[in-house]
Amino acid sequence: MTHRRPTAAAVSLFLAAATALVCATGAQTPTGPRLLVVIVVDQMRQDYLDRMAPLWTRGLKRLVTEGAVFEQSFYPYLQTVTCAGHATIGTGSFPATHGIILNAWWRGTRSASCTDDASVQPVGYEPDPETVGHSAAELRVPTLADRLRAASPSSRVVTLSIKPRSAIMLAGRAGVVTWTDDRNRWATSTAYAAAPDPDVQAFVTAHPRTSVKDQVWRRLLDDDRYTGTDTAVGEKPPTGWTPEFPHPMAGAPGTTDDQFYTLWETSPYADRYLADMAADLVVRKGLGQGEAVDFLGVSFSALDYVGHKFGPDSHEVQDTLLRLDHTVGDLLDALDRHVGRGRYLVGLSSDHGVAPVPEARVSAGESGGRIPTQLLLQTANAAFVRVLGPGQHVVRAEYTQMYLSSVAQHQVIENPRVLRPALAALEQLPGVAHAFPSAGLERDRDSRDPIRRAAALSYVPGRSGQIVVVPKPFYVIGGSDATTHGTHQPYDQHVPLIFFGAGVTAGRHQTPATPADLAPTLASRVGLALPGAEGMVHARIFETP
Ligand SMILES: [Zn+2]
DSSP states (O other), rough: OOOTSSSSHHHHHHHHHHHHHHHHHHOHHHHHHHEEEEEEEEEOOOEEEEEEEGOSSSSSHHHHHHEETTBBBOOOOOOOOHHHHHHHHHHSOOOHOOOSSSSEESSSSSSETTTTTSSSSSEEESSSSOOBBBBSSTTOOOOOHHHHHHHOOOOOEEEESSSSSHHHHHHHHHHHHHETTTSOOEETTTOOSOOOOHHHHHHHOOOOOOTTOOOEESSSSSSGOOOSSSSTTTOOOOOOOSSSSSSTTOTTTTTTTHHHHHHHHTSSSHHHHHHHHHHHHHHHHTTSSOOOOOOEEEEEEEHHHHHHHTTTTSHHHHHHHHHHHHHHHHHHHHHHHHHHSSSSEEEEEEEEEOOHHHHHHTTTTOOEEEEEEHHHHHHHHHHHHHHHHOOOOOEEEEEEEEEEEEHHHHHHHGGGGGGHHHHHHHHSSTTTEEEEEEEEGGGGGTOOOOOHHHHTTTTTTTTSSEEEEEOOEEEEEOOSOOOOOSSSHHHBOOOOOOOOOOOOEEEOOSSBBBBHHHHHHHHHTTTOOOOHHHHHHHHGGGGGO
């Protein structure tokens, strides 16, 4: 712990360590799990389980048939995006507490990602890494992995994702934390290691991703096993591909290396690579074989990239889920072989869901649409100009959050009525359900108004915008992708929550749940308390029937 960020987190980490030592006998029980495994499938909606389960034969089938499946698991907050979701899964608390409100927020003069940290340097596994360092400095509470290490310093933590925010928010402050950076290079940072981890380096060196350039992504099953059409309205494939299968991994003639890496991350090959890396590190590092309980976090991102480009009903999303079944199956087989059945405990969830493609709904005669970000900014700014005079009063929109200039913020504090014309103008826009000030939301975490409550659970003073814009159902903000996520609608909030492995009784549960329950439930099984966690422990999944 550096003295740059001491106070609350350090104190609670210390308390966690003290609590954990008291409970440590549980962690030493030889029959308990030796490895906690957190699997996140980015953008996996709960209804994908119903749609795809009949076609699964491998790992995802094992999880849904042998695991404890919570079918009513909803994020309770508004800003359902990747960094917030992973921080919730990693810590067992919500954004208002853990501080990670979005993937990026306005920091006075610019928008910066949730993991950007100027005090750390990138550490690359491949030449030419990006120049920005990433860490969990913005995360205000310890993760489950942090608490495991505090309880037993010999606990090993390994987390992997092709997104820095996903790997980092599952790990927290330390571990072998590996991601691909903005230049698509495998990397970590000096927050985690002064030099490349030799085991990760060995894997990356032995497995160049460009080796799949001669592969073609085809559907795994016959065409008639997929619902809907392969070329649906509104698909926006990445450069180098058409909306239609097959998708050559090398792209179209003239596809650059940078474009290839975009195709790679938008394909099941990215998930496959990550699972292979995870299995390799389980062996090389002997995870689950040490004196203390170890932690493995794997976040699969391909479904998110594919979903953004092709939409949730596409053949591409269905095929990504079919192939993920095999990928997870191979990972579970590796855990069975090298850790042992009954010696590892898995929690699987997702960071958010996704909206249907608006144009597909409109063409089917259903409601929906897009709200251009520029339109939000111009509309709100024009209203402020009428009150405050010319100027750039609204400086940024980060999905549902709108940020005012510091001058405009001061005007609003002095006279809250200054905000009214902007709110009224925003609510006149097609697709906008509500626009309201964020000030005071910290008092609404238990509000009976579901939208205020959701906004309050995502609200952090100093990080959140000054105006919250809530779209109508089936409206998305922005237009660069086929679709996106980030609201309180069920299609964004309702995600899987599954426990599997050591001591878990198979069953389906209708108990209300949230992905914040994952960390406390795993922790409980190794005798660890997570003081301050907002998620609940589902102890009954460990009872024998
Ligand atoms: Zn996404």
